Amino acid sequence: MKIAILGGTGKEGFGLAARWVELDHAIVIGSRDAERARAKAAELRAATGCQSITGASNRDAAAEGDVVVVALPANGLASTLPDVRDGCRGKVVISTVVPLTFGTSRLFTPPAAGSSAEEVQALLPEARVVAxxxxxxxxxxxxxxxEIDCDLLYCGGDADAKQVAATLGASMGLRPLDIGPLTNAGPLEGITAVLATVNRRYKLKNAGIKITGV
Ligand SMILES: NC(=O)c1ccc[n+]([C@@H]2O[C@H](COP(=O)([O-])OP(=O)(O)OC[C@H]3O[C@@H](n4cnc5c(N)ncnc54)[C@H](OP(=O)(O)O)[C@@H]3O)[C@@H](O)[C@H]2O)c1
Structure with a gap:
């Protein structure tokens, strides 16, 4: 499968790419600057020894991917996604986006749509968005x-799209748990604010989440 990662020059997209490329997926890293994406792709090829990693503009990356991952900051969605709408038509689009605002009294700052994933869906109406x-x-x-000691909680409106996200998570050792429709993306994203606060308070880097009783 070819996975396009919009904002793949950043830490989250790069980490996902590193995992998936070792599982034999092809990766195309997207950026606002195609040259920066190509440089990051070269860095990842060198780090992993895997050759199936390329870089492109976000627009070209989205057009190339079978699955598109949105790994952008929340404040970059409105300026980036209209340009990739055609490339994402009909595709599974996975949003990793968390609307956090650091340095203010309120860390979790969801958009008017309710969640960043719902904003992604509104900006890419023909895509099948999973959070x-x-x-x-x-x-x-x-x-x-x-190994990553964490569950993969995911939600969305399209059962087949959710299965794709679940399989991509399970392939890297996460336990997938379906938490229903995309309208649950707000609480899902909000848990990250809790984890970030736990990390800060207990001087950790890797607080995660596991659901008990399942
Ligand atoms: N970091 C984590 O541990 C983590 C964990 C879970 C979820 N997330 C979420 O995943 C998303 C990506 O996280 P990250 O830490 O990788 O973010 P990041 O490094 O801040 O940004 C990712 C990439 O997005 C592009 N970008 C930055 N500002 C932009 C803007 N205003 N408009 C369009 N593109 C912009 C940049 O690429 P170019 O300059 O090359 O275009 C950047 O390399 C975020 O929503 C974050 O909340 C992060």
């Missing part, structure tokens, strides 16, 4: 020799 991977920290992903 997932919010609780897996970038450095956990990039240290590919370590």
């Amino acid at each position: 997932a991977f919010h609780h897996v920290a970038a450095h956990e992903l990039s240290e590919t020799e370590h």
Whole structure:
């Protein structure tokens, strides 16, 4: 499968790419600057020894991917996604986006749509959006020799699209748990604010989440 990662030059997208490329997926890293994406792709080829990693503009990456992952900051969605709408038509689009605002009294700052994933769906109406991977920290992903001790909670409106996200998570050792429709993305994204606060308070880097009783 070819996975396009919009904002794949950042920490989260890069970590996901590092995991998936080792599972034999092809990766195309997207960026606002195609040259920066190509440089990051070269860095990942060198780090992993895997050759099936390329870089492109976000628009070209979206057009190339079988699955598109949105690993952008929340405040970059409105300026980026209209340009990739055609490339994402009919595709599974996985949003990792968490609307956090650091340095203010309110860390979790969801948009008017209710969640970043719902904003992604509104901006890409023909895509099949799934919200997932919010609780897996970038450095956990990039240290590919370590197992990740975390559940993959995901939600969305399309059962087949959710199965794709679940399979991509399970392939890297996460336990997938379906938490229903995309309208649950707000609480799902909000848990990341809790995890970030736990990390800060207990001087950790890798707080994660596991659901008991399942
Ligand atoms: N880091 C984590 O541990 C983690 C964990 C779970 C979820 N997340 C979520 O995943 C998303 C990506 O996280 P990240 O830490 O990788 O973010 P990041 O490094 O801040 O940004 C990712 C990439 O997005 C592009 N970008 C930055 N500002 C932009 C803007 N205003 N408009 C369009 N593109 C912009 C940049 O790429 P170019 O400059 O190359 O275009 C950047 O490399 C965020 O929503 C974050 O909340 C992060």
